Structures are given as C-alpha cells and as structure tokens.
Amino acid sequence: MIEIKNVDFQYKGSEEAGLHDVSLSIKDGETILLCGASGCGKTTITRLINGLIPHYYKGELSGSVTVSDRDIAQTELYDLASVVGTVFQNPRSQFFAVDTDGEITFGTENIGLPPAEICRRKAEVVNELELEALLEKSLFALSGGEKQKIACASVSALMPEIIILDEPSSNLDWKAIGELKNVIRKWKENGKTIIISEHRLWYLKDLVDRVVFLENGKIVHEWNKNEFSSLTSEELQQYGLRPIKLEEKYIREFGGEMFSPESRSSDTTFEKAVTIRDMYFTYKPQKYVLFRKKLTAESSDKYTISIPKLRLPQGSVTGLIGRNGAGKSTFLRCLCGLEKSCPVKLDIDNESISGKGILKKCYMVMQDVNHQLFTDSVEAEVLLSMKSEDKEYADKLIAELGLAGFENTHPMALSGGQKQRTAICSALAANAEILLFDEPTSGLDHRHMKIVGGLLRKLAERGKTVIVSTHDPELISLCCQYLMCLENGRIKYFRKV
Amino acid sequence: MIKISLDPRTKLFMIFAVSFIVMVNAITPLEWSIRIMVTLIPILLLVTEGKYASAFRFTVFYGAALLLLKYCISESSTGIFSAILVGYCGIVAQFLPAMITAWYVIRTTKIGEFMSAMQKMHVPDGISISLAVVMRFFPTIKEEYSSINDAMKMRGISLGGGKVTKMIEYRMIPLMFSCISIGEELSAAAVTRGLGAPVKRTSPYELKMKATDFIMIGIFAVSVIIFITAKYFR
Numbered sequence: 001m002i003e004i005k006n007v008d009f010q011y012k013g014s015e016e017a018g019l020h021d022v023s024l025s026i027k028d029g030e031t032i033l034l035c036g037a038s039g040c041g042k043t044t045i046t047r048l049i050n051g052l053i054p055h056y057y058k059g060e061l062s063g064s065v066t067v068s069d070r071d072i073a074q075t076e077l078y079d080l081a082s083v084v085g086t087v088f089q090n091p092r093s094q095f096f097a098v099d100t101d102g103e104i105t106f107g108t109e110n111i112g113l114p115p116a117e118i119c120r121r122k123a124e125v126v127n128e129l130e131l132e133a134l135l136e137k138s139l140f141a142l143s144g145g146e147k148q149k150i151a152c153a154s155v156s157a158l159m160p161e162i163i164i165l166d167e168p169s170s171n172l173d174w175k176a177i178g179e180l181k182n183v184i185r186k187w188k189e190n191g192k193t194i195i196i197s198e199h200r201l202w203y204l205k206d207l208v209d210r211v212v213f214l215e216n217g218k219i220v221h222e223w224n225k226n227e228f229s230s231l232t233s234e235e236l237q238q239y240g241l242r243p244i245k246l247e248e249k250y251i252r253e254f255g256g257e258m259f260s261p262e263s264r265s266s267d268t269t270f271e272k273a274v275t276i277r278d279m280y281f282t283y284k285p286q287k288y289v290l291f292r293k294k295l296t297a298e299s300s301d302k303y304t305i306s307i308p309k310l311r312l313p314q315g316s317v318t319g320l321i322g323r324n325g326a327g328k329s330t331f332l333r334c335l336c337g338l339e340k341s342c343p344v345k346l347d348i349d350n351e352s353i354s355g356k357g358i359l360k361k362c363y364m365v366m367q368d369v370n371h372q373l374f375t376d377s378v379e380a381e382v383l384l385s386m387k388s389e390d391k392e393y394a395d396k397l398i399a400e401l402g403l404a405g406f407e408n409t410h411p412m413a414l415s416g417g418q419k420q421r422t423a424i425c426s427a428l429a430a431n432a433e434i435l436l437f438d439e440p441t442s443g444l445d446h447r448h449m450k451i452v453g454g455l456l457r458k459l460a461e462r463g464k465t466v467i468v469s470t471h472d473p474e475l476i477s478l479c480c481q482y483l484m485c486l487e488n489g490r491i492k493y494f495r496k497v
Numbered sequence: 498m499i500k501i502s503l504d505p506r507t508k509l510f511m512i513f514a515v516s517f518i519v520m521v522n523a524i525t526p527l528e529w530s531i532r533i534m535v536t537l538i539p540i541l542l543l544v545t546e547g548k549y550a551s552a553f554r555f556t557v558f559y560g561a562a563l564l565l566l567k568y569c570i571s572e573s574s575t576g577i578f579s580a581i582l583v584g585y586c587g588i589v590a591q592f593l594p595a596m597i598t599a600w601y602v603i604r605t606t607k608i609g610e611f612m613s614a615m616q617k618m619h620v621p622d623g624i625s626i627s628l629a630v631v632m633r634f635f636p637t638i639k640e641e642y643s644s645i646n647d648a649m650k651m652r653g654i655s656l657g658g659g660k661v662t663k664m665i666e667y668r669m670i671p672l673m674f675s676c677i678s679i680g681e682e683l684s685a686a687a688v689t690r691g692l693g694a695p696v697k698r699t700s701p702y703e704l705k706m707k708a709t710d711f712i713m714i715g716i717f718a719v720s721v722i723i724f725i726t727a728k729y730f731r
Binding site for chain 2: 050051052055056057077078079080081082084085086088090092093094095096097098099101102105106107108109110111112113114115118119122140154155158333336338359360362363364368370371372373374384385412426430
C-alpha cells in the first residue's frame, strides 16, 4: 500500500518542475502507469516512492508519503532497499559492477545477506528471467535490451514488494520491449506492486490496472484499464500522449519485416544519390604485432559491418532500423569517418571522397548530445563550426531552428531538445551535406518527437541527406521517405516508405 | 595454456612489489636482474590469459628500451635526440612494467572479488566502495572521452584551432559534465539498492589463498627484500 497525501515538492536550486498538491493511493499488487509530457512530474513521483526524495534529491517537501506503513521521510534509504526496487532509464549509469554476476548480486551484498542466500537468490532470478546466456559477461559488451534485463534482475534479487520502472524502454528495440513486457508480467503474476513511468504506452496497455496522467506537476486524469484502452487516438493526442493503436500498427508494418526471414527491396532509383562504397568494419580485427592490417572485401563475411555498395537518396530522410546490436550506431560511425580502420568511400555530386574528407561532409548528432557542445554560448557554438566567422549567417541559422533569444545562453542550461537543435545548427554552419542522427527521439514525449520529425524533414528540404537511426515507428512514418534495415551489419532491405 | 587465477590480495601485493622495484633507481647488475625478473612475471601472466599480442608488443618495447639504456646512452650524451631517447627509455623501463601489472589486475579481477578481498583484509567499507567506484568509472570515462573526441573530430576542432588551452577545455568541460551526471545517477541507483546500509557487506565469492598465491607472494617478498638489502644496507 502506497499513500501519497497532498504532496508539494520543489527541487532545490533547480528549475526542474516539481509537484503541486499530489495525492495518490496505490493498492498492493496494482500496476500503475504514470504518463504525461516530459517534465510533468512522472519521475518525481517515482522518487517520492523510492525515497530518493527527500533523502537524495533535496528540495522543499510538504505532505506525507507512506509506503508499506513506513513514513518515507523517516525511513533510511537502505531500509527501503528491500521494500522498493527501481529500474532506471539509462543502463549506462545504473550499473555498479562491471560484470553481470556482480551486478545481479550487488543489492543483496549491500544488505548483508549470507553468501548461501545470495547464491540461492541469484540462481532463482537467473532462472526466472532466463538470463543463463548473459552470466559471466562484461556489462559493457551487452546490448541495450540485455542491460535492461540485468537491471531488472538486480532489482528482483532484493525481492522488493514494490517495483518502480522509470522510462525503462527508452533505448530498447521492439523485440527487447517485448521481453521487458514479459518481465513485468512475471512480476505482476507474483503479486508485486508495479509503478511505471513511460512515454511509450502500447506495450503496457494490457498490463496496467490504472493510468495516471500528469500535467505541470498535477494529477489531471485517472483512467482504469478499460477506460484507457477505449480512448481514441485523437483523445490520446489531445493529451499529448502517443496513440497506442497507431504505434502498434506501425510496429506491425515496420517490425514485421524487420523480424521476418525474407527480405524485400523495392525500387531505389533516385536521381541524386550519395553512394557509399567499401564500408567494412570489424570490432575484432586480426591480431597484429605492430601494424594494423587493412580491411578488404575478401574476408568480409567475418566483419561487423559489411556493405560493399549502397546508394542513399540525396535530399530526403532515410530511416535506419534494426535490432539492438544490429550495427546501426556502428554504421553511422563508419559513415561519418570516425572509424579509422574502415576504408569507406563516398561519392557525392560527382566527387569521390575518403578518409578525412568524409568527416567534413558528414555530421552526426549523437544520442548524448552533451558530448558535442563545447563552448559557453549557443552563438559561439555555431561560430566555432564556421571556417570564417559569419555572425549574420549564424544568427540566421539560430533563428531558423527556433533558438532565437538563446544566442547567449550556455548550452548546458538548455533543454534536451534545444541542445539537439544547437548541435544541428553547428552542423549546418559547418556546411555538412550528410546529417546523421543516432536515436534522436529516445526518451522524448509525443510533442517533442513531432518537433524532431518536422525538423528532419526541413533539413531534407534544404537538400541535406538525412539518415536517422530509430526505434520509434511514429518518427519513421512522420518524416522518413526511405527505410533501410540492418541485420548483423548487413543491409537487410532498402525501400520506400 | 593453463590459466592461473590469483587471489585479489596476491594481485594487490604484486602491484605494490612491482611498482616499488621498478620505480626505485637500479644501478648494480643484481638490482637490474631483480628488476627484469619482476617485470617478466606480469608478462607471463598476460600470456596465460591469452593476451599474446600485448605481451609480445610490451616485451619488444621493454627490451628495446633496456638495450638502448645499456648501449646507446651514457651520462655524457647530449643533444635533443638523446634527450628524447632518455625520456622514452625512462618511461618504458620505469613506468610501463607497473602499468602493465595494473592493467593485468584490472582486467582479471571482478569487482565482487575485489570487494570480498578488501573485506577479508578488514578494510573499512567506505574505502573499498570508493575504490570499487573508481574501478567502475575507468571504462565509463574512457567511453565518454572517446565520444567527446569523436564529436571534436566531426567539428574539426581536435587540435583546438592550434591553442593548447582550447584543446584541453573542449575535452574537459563536456567530460566533467557527463561524469558528474553519470556519477549522480549512478549513486542514486546504488543507494536504492541498499549501498551504505550499516550492516557488514557480504559476498558470494569464497576467497581462498592457493599454493600459487603463496608462491607468488613468496617470490615478490623475497625480491623486495633482496632489492632493499642490496640497495640500502651494503
């Protein structure tokens, strides 16, 4: 039983939205979905329940939160560890160990269980979540879906009655989401209370008992399971939520092919094209003593990426799909010339470029856009990319991407979407012809996803060649004219949308 | 190849012994032979792990540095070329053995084993947890750093427009931002799983010193003792 009563919360020293007069009571064994736009307070509610507020994130808190008869404000976090378990959004930053075994047992070691009990629980969790194949591995070598499974296992080993998942599907492909769904279902069958904060709703619709909709830190709506599944796409869109049926339809359409054994290709004749040649790359290069060996077509069947020739349509958006670990990110890295051992060549506008020239023509907006902002203002960021500084053009670009008024803001003070646009701005300023996006919409709500979609289209209209890797079927239908699917680093198909 | 798995405590001792012997200035042939012998052990351990290429590359560099030190460089050598040579040989001969040992230890020790070893040695949890976090953070920093480097390459600012300060600034600022945010999320994830509970941590790893451990510790202890006597008590 979780009881949140008249809670007001404001983060200290941060403009991150808080909560206003939130009351929510959750019965044992219930599965609750928290939804709403980014910054609506979903995550804040999960933090109230797992005790991170007020013990870890400081701020002004009023009202009371009780979880299983414990007053959260008076309970130490370590006492809550075996009551409330949390799976976080970002697998990169929730692992403490570097190997899978150590991660699964981490929590049980902390609370000082006897070694025999730790081993017993580990065996049980491994068996329940079917993790045998993942044991004894480095966490850094796992795909996103596998990492999220280990995170679930680590929480499960503590046997909490309440499990919180904070946007767990952000980095997962459709199949991995299916597996996550199975894990949640198992927990539900075991009578756990489950609270999920999520943007992607389709995979949860037959699991949840109740859906709570938040807006600006307030609970605005509550639906039970039946009411929720009878909401029409239009109604959902009005709330700024992802239309469930539409998303399911797209997944059938794009995902069906993705996982079906036969591949198909349709006409891919376009007038203007960028041709990629000799894209070979491997993460396991032949052992060398002092000099690396060059990658060639001959032993290409062993390579991580092997694409002898590919034509990409210029001036349009191509979606890049494939499972977690199919080589999407590696493909993008090779295409921008970041992998030195990859002998890729590009033909653009009757000009053949290779090596360092590729880096000048291509620009990738990374998944973590924080890595590519270097200066202390948006304007400086854009000017930095130009060969000769042209302030007027820079301001024009900034205005075009809707960043007017932020010229002098520090990039780190911007929101995620604004950072992304700043990065795009600097790519345009650098005059890049090929723009690559690595999962630009992961973790974004419906509204922001649409904005990104519109932006990609605009870039294509300017004559840029845009390639976007994504797990988001709606984004594909929104902006992609072509679709390519990768499997094991090979092109499975390339077709018109 | 037989795999030799050592106890983390042995490995820790090995790091200390190797670093000590290698860093302290060696002059006499006896000191040199101890130093070389002590360097060969981690190389052999690398070979047992199947890291032939790294072991070979390291041996080549190390051997070259030793030969150069012995035959080409004397105290009277001058000029920029020999200065660079002295620098190279000094780094390779004095630091590389310690680094390769540390690399071997980090590669072959699981964090769980390490924590368990620290507990057996009655190191306070606070210290062992911080050390574990450092071990956990190395690969993360490496990942973050290389993505930032990639981003700089795409912008064509790897060299910071020729300014060293910019070169460092562009790398360090995003790196610091992302390490801070990862660190914050990481500790949030850890405290929700009971890190910091006032109970004694336990571990599923049963650590036991085996014969190989005692032999290894013996070899290193004897080497350190001989080295110290040879150097300071004659």
